[in-house]
Amino acid sequence: MTDYCRRLGSPLAQVWLGPLRKPALVLTDFTEIENLTQRRAKEFGRGRDFTQSFRYVVPEFHVALEKEDPRYSANKDLLKDTMTPTFLQNVSSPQIYMRSTNLVSLWKFKHEHAHGRAFDAFEDIFSAASDMILAAAIAVNDENSAIVQQLKYLESFDGELPLQFDEKFNSVVFPHLPDLAHIKGLERLSHHIGEQVLSAFPNTMHYYCLLKDKVLRQSYAWVKRFEAMEIQKSISRLENKSITSVLDHMVQRERKAADSKGIEPDYFRNGIFDELTGYYQAGHETSATTITWTLKFLAQNQDAQDKLRSNLRQYHAEAYQAGRQPTKEEIAGADIPYLHAIIEETLRMRPPFPALIRSTLVDTEIMGYRIPKGTTILMPSSGPGLDEPAIPVPEDLRTKSNITKRRPDWSPEDVHLYNPDRWLKLDEEFGRLKFDPSAGPMQSFGFGPRQCFGKRLAYIQLRTLVTLLFWNFKFVELDGEIASLQGHESTTLIPNYCYVKLEEVTA
Structure with a gap:
């Protein structure tokens, strides 16, 4: 168009x-x-x-x-305050950090066993994004964490891992644990939204997919059963009034609204299920695809990757000198202009929503x-x-x-190039570079009252995971077909290939 x-x-x-x-x-x-x-x-x-x-x-x-x-109004009120800085910092951010460190652990294991070869990172990134958004939404436990279960599965092999080698891409293929039912269901429903977005006849597309796709039919039941169990857990936590997730907040607001009207709360009404599922759909694939593109761009732009790592070490000097990775509090409190610029440039070049x-x-x-x-x-x-x-x-x-x-x-000379520095300008008062979000056109999250509801949450996910990945690993430049920057459309623009070749970074 x-x-x-x-x-x-x-x-x-x-x-x-x-x-x-x-x-x-x-x-x-x-x-x-x-x-x-x-x-x-x-x-x-x-x-x-x-x-x-x-x-x-x-x-x-x-x-x-x-x-x-x-x-x-009634449904939006359930999520009121969940995107405020206080809620994000105190509730969502710690959950996201914990699940981000799980991906680091998995990739350290894979790096050790890959013997210098690349591996396909696509499923890992999407699983990590699922874990992060579910951690924020329901405080998902290890039993229901895709990355934790995948690492346990790989560690369960007593002898050598049953690895396969793909000579075409000089890559290693790790055995993969089948997706957990609730994640398989959520991802299939997310894909189904994309099918309707791309279809000229979304109604017909829906019924056609239901007819031919058994997994889609099962997905509705898988997701509802999983969410019903999590709602029940949240109800049981009502009395201690602690909030560990967005769902806890929703359940408390539902009770408060019912009390104000003198009626019984309906914790299992469709609006609560849809807000919970929608929260996942809005924050999963968008964050996952942005991470994949960030890894691809920075593998191809080694100078930018080195500059990012140098900035991370400078702003987290205490962690670097102690030979550890930054804590959740340190990442949440850090204002690193070049990190912001990296994320903004990736969003400009590969926006999560096509339009x-x-x-x-x-x-x-x-x-x-x-x-x-x-x-x-x-x-x-x-x-x-x-x-x-x-x-x-x-x-x-x-x-x-x-x-x-x-x-x-x-x-017009360099608008087509990946250049994070375009988002930085000199702060004349302090004599240093600062991030300028209005440096030029970019509309990945929209504007005004109908802009992306989860924008702040997305930035926390991206800043946390990008910080931890590039703190722990160098992403080696790839060549050939798997280095391609071509993608295909689903709900978002997904890269055709997302392979990574890692070198572990030491302090």
Whole structure:
């Protein structure tokens, strides 16, 4: 779709998304996108094309509901305060840190047995992302941790590991424990959302998949059974009033809301199940794919990787001098500009969502064109102005808004290159570089009241795992097919290959 805009030489183009559907618009001008989503939010809602993809998996997840829906406020209230800095630091961050260290332990084991060969890291990263988001959501225990169980499985072999070697990629293949039922179910449901996003007929796609896919049919039961057990555990913790997870917080808010109305709390209503599943879906694949792309980009950019590791050691000097890795408190309290820049540049080059989707709530105007109510607006997260040169736009066509400081365009000479330094600028007061999140266009999490609900949680996951991985390992540059930066679309853009070759880093 961005190619279509480029060929037309226009940042706004009309497209048809499928038979029997109304025409939609593709908008690729970053300044106008920021205006529409942040300053004209009352004119643009999420729309049916967005909510349709959630209809058969988490229909009562608040992200899938319009504000006018009476369920929206009640369900969103369950998660109130779970994205505040205090809750994230005291509840979510310690859980994420613990599960991140599990991946480090697994990869130290694999490094020891890989004998200098690469191995496919894709499943490990997605399992670690599952563990992290489930740790934040329900304080998942070791028994239900994919990474902990995988490490125990590998350690259970008495003699030599039954390794296989792939000569094509000069890699080693480790035996893999079958996925735990709840993780298999959650990942299949996540993939099913992606199937509907990519389909011109999401309703038909849903029933077709149900008909042919036994695992999808089972996944609904696996996930509901697992979540029901976790809800029951959380109910049993009500009396001590301790909060160890998002679910504990939800259960306490459900009781409080019921008490205020003089009714019995319904801890097993659909809204609670859907908010819990939706929390996982929103924070799992997006974080996992961003980690995979970070590893690939930094393996190909060794100077950037070395600079990141040097910055980590500088900001965590006490841990480095003691020959240990940073603690959860040290990571949570660290403000490392180059770490922020690495993450932001990865998100710019490989955004987790292919596009923002909005629908006009009223008759309106975009860039001089009258747009009727009910029109779908697609705003790609990559393309012109983001990782390609922007399409020139006459200033008088843009929304007359209260922008006081517009983000500058990226230089067309290097906009296509991975360069974390573009996010740093000199702090003249202190004479050092600082991270500038407004250095240029980037829209991976959206803007305004409908921006990504889990944005803060995602950054904590990314900062924690990137810190621990690059503190403990050097990611060796690969060559050939497995070094490719090509990907394929699911719910997110997933790399075709995610192999890593590790060297353990010592203090």
